[in-house]
Amino acid sequence: MGKVKVVNVSRRFIKDKDTSTLALDNISMEVDDKEFVCFVGPSGCGKTTLLRIISGLDSPDEGEVYLDGIKIESPGPDRGMVFQEYSLFPWKSVADNVIFGPRMRGIKKKDALEEAEKYLELVGLQQFRHSFPYELSGGMKQRVAIARALANEPSVLLMDEPFGALDAQTRNILQQELLDIWKKKHITILFVTHSVDEAVFLADKIVLMSARPGKIKEVINVDLPRPRERTSPEANVLRDRILKSLLKEQNK
Template identity: 75%
Template structure:
């Protein structure tokens, strides 16, 4: 189960001698198990801050986060995080990167290796298990990062612009592969992006956020069947709707 509840969450940052910057202001959100939710909004609206709070890497000044009615107070294996930067250990091979989390969680190395190979096969990198990060392309590195997150058997996968640094072709391929993994694993996915096209292609719901201070402006249900054409009439209409909402916030 991967039900996430965000209740009255606010986050403020204070520089020494300065006034507080309100990143998030009283955010409420309910995410259902196995739902794919994308967060979209102007730069600096608190999308990544919210994701980090849900991961347990940051703490709110007000409010609480719950996973399956259990309050989140710090990082945990039930929430896997994939960052925009590849964040792999450069001195470890691909498979050593993937087994790192399970080993830290107390798994036996033989069992961890067996599971790691399964996840590397899932992301199409089983033939590169002994390679090192510097030998991989950007897209391959991000596949390793996804496999590493999945190796801990999380209930929620948190993704902070994971494909933002990739070229358009690779990005489109990985979006399709991510949907296949999501459907196979029945994960809850919370995905931060700046790309309207990406959000429309991936999401069950798009959470539109306001300019700072970050609040939820509206939530758009994406009631389109998968696989989705990227240029269909329905997709274009939804893209225009999202772009108009973003323009309203950028003009403020």
């Protein structure tokens, strides 16, 4: 199960006595099990902050976040996370990176390595198991990062602009691969992006956020049939609508 519930969450960043920013203002929302939700909004709207609060890396000043009815207070292996920056441990080989989570849970190295093959196969990098991160391209690094996050068998996968640093082609390929993984693994995915194209291609539900203070402006259900055509008229209509709404937000 991977039901995420956000209740009245606010988060204020205090710089010094006089300056502070309200990054999230009284946000409430629910994500269903196995749902693919994208967060879109102008930069600085607090979408990453919200994701970090759900991961447990940050904590809200007010409000609570629940995963399957249990309050989230610290990071845990039930929530995997993929970062925008390359976060693979450069001193570990690909396979050793993937087994990091299972090893932390006390699983024996041999068993963990066997299990890791499954995840490396899922992202198509089996032949790179002994490589070090410096030998991989950006797209491969993020694939390994996804495999590493999945190796803990999380019920929710949190992704913070994971493909932001990749070139357009690699990005499209990885989006498709992510959808395949999502279909196979049946997990909830919360995906932060600044690309409307990406959100329209991936999401069941797009959460549109407004800037400073970060609020949920609109939740759009994307009921385009899958597999989706990036350039279909319906997708274009939806993209147009979201882009216009974002533009209004930025000009405010």
